Amino acid sequence: xxxxxxxxxxxxxxxxxxxxxxxxxxxxxxxxxxxxxxxxxxxxxxxxxxxxxxxxxxxxxxxxxxxxxxxxxxxxxxxxxxxxxxxxxxxxxxxxxxxxxx
Numbered sequence: 280x281x282x283x284x285x286x287x288x289x290x291x292x293x294x295x296x297x298x299x300x301x302x303x304x305x306x307x308x309x310x311x312x313x314x315x316x317x318x319x320x321x322x323x324x325x326x327x328x329x330x331x332x333x334x335x336x337x338x339x340x341x342x343x344x345x346x347x348x349x350x351x352x353x354x355x356x357x358x359x360x361x362x363x364x365x366x367x368x369x370x371x372x373x374x375x376x377x378x379x380x381x
Contacts, residue, residue: 281348285355289320292362319358327354 293313301309331350339345 280343282351285348285351288355289316292316319361320354323354323357324350327351327357 293316296312296316297309300312327350328347331346331353335346335349337346339349
């Protein structure tokens with residue numbers, strides 16, 4: 280059940296990233312955002328699976344929280360931190376708009 284929720288969360292996030300980039304910069308930027316998120320997801324999944332293989336038994340902590348579910352949750356946490364820094368808006372001082380022309 281946990282992997283299903285994690286995959287659903289990623290699909291919703293990819294749709295949101297596509298929509299934001301498409302509206303801001305165009306169709307090609309929307310597809311690039313989705314491809315970038317897929318790349319980060321697949322590479323991160325293999326890294327988090329490797330880490331979980333070192334610290335957890337295959338059975339994990341129960342029926343719904345095995346090693347694969349733990350790896351996906353670790354991946355989601357790492358991605359959350361990464362995307363928080365990568366996609367955050369510029370600071371308000373940098374977003375100042377120029378003074379209107381009189």
